[in-house]
Amino acid sequence: MTSTATPRTDPALLDALREDLAAAPFGVDEVHERLGDLAARALGREQVLPARRAVAGATDPLGVLIGCFGLGLPTSADDLAGALPRTGVTGAVALGIVEPHGAHVVATCDLRPYGDDAGHAWWVASDPTEHARTEPLPVDHVLGIGGASSTLASWTPRAQVPRALDVGTGCGVQALHLSTHADSVVATDLSRRALGYAAFNAALNRVDWDLRAGSFLEPVAGEAFDLVVSNPPFVITPRAEGVPLYEYRDGGAAGDAVVEALTKGVGAHLAPGGIAQLLGTWETVAGQDWRERLGEWIAASGLDAWVVQRDVQDPAEYAELWSRDGGHLPGTPGHEALVGAWLDDFAARGVEQIGFGIITLHRPTTQRAPFVDLVEVSGPVASPMGPTIAAGLAARDRLAALDDDELLDRPWRCADDVTTETHAAPGATDPNVIVLRQGGGLARSVRLDTLDAALVSVCDGELTARQALTAISALLDVPTGEALAAGAGLVRRLAADGLLLPG
Ligand SMILES: C[S@@+](CC[C@H](N)C(=O)[O-])C[C@H]1O[C@@H](n2cnc3c(N)ncnc32)[C@H](O)[C@@H]1O
Structure with a gap:
């Protein structure tokens, strides 16, 4: 239909x-x-x-x-x-x-x-x-604003940029956001119907987009952008008889190949300093860490990368979710066969887990080694997340240019939204668990050992980390070299996520 x-x-x-x-x-x-x-x-x-x-x-x-x-x-x-x-x-x-x-x-x-x-x-x-509707959706259905659209819109940094690109624009929801902070917006989609809605929405809202038909990055061959966003058709869909290949969720490839290709290929379209903000899913097979798989894609991109895995499902959970999408509800004809097709598809590739998250890629402006940060954050985060992403990229960019000695020779201070939480066993006077908590951003919580806690407690923006750690190592009777190495690692991690700021 x-x-x-x-x-x-x-x-x-x-x-x-x-x-x-x-x-x-x-x-x-x-x-x-x-x-x-x-x-x-x-x-x-x-x-x-x-x-x-x-x-x-x-x-x-x-x-x-x-x-x-x-x-x-x-x-x-x-x-x-x-x-x-x-x-x-x-x-x-x-x-x-x-x-x-x-x-x-x-x-x-x-x-x-x-x-x-x-x-x-x-x-x-x-x-x-x-x-x-009374029937399942037709395969050329053009999606409105959904949970994934809102997630991507929230996580996108909104600095003013000359050129922005929305890959797989659908009805144009991301392009509307881009119009508020990009001098020009190019939006692509394979679906002519999606481009029809995008043109209608652009005209109704009096914004001007360069709409281009074609697959993923093909319509922008040879062009570079300062910001690329994509909520791609990332749903892993079995290529099996009777499974609808909805244009809005299926990019025409098996497994997670669509997200892999976009992650590896988008760098060719990023101007120096440019950012790509993508949603994606990734499969992992038995014994594999998701970071291994993402790490391969990112290495091939040659870009800085910061990936936040937000959710993980097993094949049955994934099959339950996506087999009912489009109106194929449990109890309707063919529903069980759909679930079975998903389970068979994952089993054929030995997939044990499917991760979902946000991929942020960045082209550095200097000739330094790219940073790669792959983290899991499943709890609530700030809304919108764009400011956190912008600040986190800037922090990682600065940190990537500093070696440990340079890092230690600077003063650092705790951000205003950071608190410590201590827990002690009943009756004990000294805490046995110390946790640093971030109020905003990714709402990170970081467990601290005694040395970490001592360092964080004196990060007042005046003492350098080296001065602080030298004094702490004497107090705790830890070799100074060990304290400096451990402290540099901690400062790097906390500064990347904005728990520590330059003094
Ligand atoms: C999940 S929807 C995202 C729509 C919208 N950008 C949003 O954030 O809600 C994915 C979009 O990718 C489009 N698409 C599917 N295959 C594509 C391909 N090979 N190249 C470009 N776009 C494609 C679909 O038509 C659909 O509009």
Whole structure:
């Protein structure tokens, strides 16, 4: 099954639609308020019933727009005319965002308000979601804003840059964010329908993107960018009879080859100082550490790399998650066969675990050895994470240029969001566990030994690390050379994640 045409970009009708949506006002906060906390939270979990009840019988413009474009409910043509007075039903039909059905209209797309933490407000059209359909999604479905879109948007650094690239733009959600801090935005996708939605959303939101059709980086051959973002079609999908190859999640290769190719290949398109921010999954076989696999990809890229693994699943968990995606729910025909296909696929490659995370790559501006930092952080982190990524890259860049002697000859101080936590056995006076905790960023917690704890306690921005460690080694009766080596390692780790700052 394939889908219908994507909405059209008639400039006069889009002007009218924009004014109507603004007048409703069809905004993120307004929709939340109109639905109420309960229904809005339920909708966030893709449970539509409370929201349907909240707008049942609504004739106010906001309620009508939520029902028609957010929930896919058949809407009286008169009510839509009231909600879109400048566009009119005829205009909405001409734009291709609704289809007439007698005295009613039905939306052909999902259209919703969207915004960022900096106060930018947009509207985003994409294909109707699963809950607005009665059948599984067609393979050329164009995804709206999902959890992965939001993760990538949150983790992307937002410094002003001359040229940015969004690979696999879909409806253009990342490109909207890029438009706020890039002088020019190129966005690619293999799917013509995705590019149709991206063109509509760019025109509706009055932003200008260079949209290019083609696979991954092919449309930008020979070009370099200051920032590349990609929420690629990274879902590991069995190439087996009956398993739908959804364009939005399958990049046309087995296993994790899509993410591997992007990680290895994106460096050719990064200007000096350029950053690539990618989402990805990676498989590991028995006895393999994920860092080994990622390490190979990164070595081939020749770039600085900082990868944060956020989640790990076993093949059964992965199969359960992705076999139901697209509307193939447990209990529907073929669901068990889908789960089986995923399990067979992983078994054929001996895969034991599938990791998910955020890959940050960086092209250094100087001829130094690249840094590689591969970490696991599964708990809550700051939101947005972009500022942490920007600060962490800058810190790693500085640290990579310092040898241990240079590092030790500087003063360091603890960041304001850092605290220590001590634990002692019942009845004991001295702590046997000391943990350094970061309040923001990656919310790191680092277990300290006595020497570490002593060093951190005197990092006041005045004493150099060498002075501090020399004194501590005498106090603790540890050879100075050993204390300096251990202290340099600790300072490097803490400074990379922003727990220690230059004094
Ligand atoms: C997970 S969606 C991401 C959409 C959007 N960028 C976001 O963040 O929500 C992946 C996108 O990659 C596109 N895609 C699939 N195969 C591709 C390929 N070979 N080259 C470029 N894009 C591809 C899909 O059409 C889809 O729009």
